[in-house]
Amino acid sequence: MTFGGSGLDRAAHLRGDAAALAELLAKPDTGVLPFWHGKPLIAGQGRDRPAWQAVDHPVFEQADEEPIFLGLDDGVARFCRDISCWEPDEALETLHQFLDPSEQHYPGMPEDERFSELRAIMTHLSPRDAELVTMAKAIGSWHEIHGFCARCGAKSEISMAGWQRECTVCRAHHFPRTDPVVIMLITHGNSVLMGRSPGWPEGMYSCLAGFVEPGETIEAAVRRETFEESGVRVGAVEYLSSQPWPFPASMMMGCRGHALSTEITIDPTEIEDAIWVTREEMMETFAGNNPKMKPARKGAIAHFLLLNWLRDTLD
Template sequence: MRIAEQVTFGGSALNRAAELRGNPGAIAAQLADAHARALPIWRGKPLLTGEALDLPGWLPLDHAVFAQAGRPVFLGLDDTGPRFAFDISAWEPEEAPDTLGAFFDPSQQRHPALPGDHVFAELRGAMTRMTPRAAELVATAKAVLSWHHTHGACAKCGAPTEMTMAGWQRDCPTCGAHHFPRTDPVVIMLILRGNSVLMGRSPHWPEGMYSLLAGFVEPGETIEAAVRREVFEESGIRVGTVDYLSSQPWPFPASLMFGCRGDALSAEIEVDTNEIEDAIWVSREEMMDVFAGNSTRLKPARRGAIAHFLIWNWLADRLD
């Protein structure tokens, strides 16, 4: 797919400068660079600013917001200087809404040491307004810091681990094991039969919202096999030819989505309600109405997600 890297979180050509991570002197030099900036992440929510909340809230590394933060994660070299991220989840705002941790948290938090136009906000609500570079940096920061938050103990012996390699590794001082950021492979599939696409919905989604079927790749399984297995498990539809189209890093919390196209070999749907709530065939004509906002039956997949990207480009005949 020639436009594959135009998907959200892809295609910014960020220089991650991975060769510097194991060199403490080089990282110290990056931290001391006058152009170095860091992004605070609070409980999975990045600091955002700008009129449309489309800009990461980059701050000097000596900013008061980072006073109680742990060690920084080195994100790479942006065009204007080194970029880092800090987890400041220890900060307690005056009010913590009930929506924290929800599928989509619309609340915003303001830190007393920051201007009023700087807020901690849900990335899902801002990702489509960001430049590719900003989106990649924020997604990377969110995913890596989320991994650190949930992997503080050694998976081999259970002892506490320590951040190393500028945030890209955790080492166990007890047994010597090394641990690396986790990325979960997920297939998401545009399953076509004639002029229709297979759509499904999970029970916790907004009413009327349907998207492409998706599922985790299992150990010892190819991407193509995972597509066929997941589609059959969820909908009872058999799939023949499978083609890879595009990928998307998805930092909720840390997946890599493999977008694929598959040819359906059957039409009768048998939903496994343990997997999804519903599945339907949607014609190209109806899907065009859905994307135009003219459908009273369906809502489109969320903008910014690879499902939206694949369906939109199917409608536009741009899957080549």
């Protein structure tokens, strides 16, 4: 799975050390990754690597907050920095769509360095690059919507190298949040339950998923979300695997649920459709031979769960 972790040294002990961070920012090999409206700067004709920039690159004249420290990549310091204040000349009709196909080029940069939608290029990245980019996107998304104190409403500022915000008035401290989400491989005999949300690309189906509510266990969330969305009741639940998912900042907790019923009654406010798919039909889908359904996106935990179900390797 993409974003599954590569053993990056996050060097959290350096986040509060201003002198050490200044020293890292002064090193010639330190890289800073620009982000624009949640899109990382990606290099290569195959869109296969982050386009790290020097700390003093002119692109960062567009930044309005300090760099965020990501960690040490085999000893090399990595930061990210948002430049969403920049306004490109290109049309932006597709910005913030589910899968934005547009790419933006910053003047003066190499032609192959462009701001690209992470969903479109995530499987092109190495495990280490994917971990760095997903961390940068998730923490950047948090800063984007937490510029003001939730306690008193005053402007807040970046602190602890980007891993905290501090209110300039009441001095409250605010920390990044990750939303727990259950994603469920619901099976009954030889079939798996698949659903699609409104606005998804044509033919796109995936495992059902939903947010864990306060005071709720993972198992209870699997049962509640499945019933709310599809009307299917679930018995035994088993945890399988997890994946950070930076759209904008979720932790996907993959589970298997054993259905106690098969009748489907969808909640149209939650999903657009839900269907039972046999193992044979899913194999045809993964092979690209199902005109009505596309396989789950490679790199996503839904693809990982379904593929292991098909291989009978969930255990």
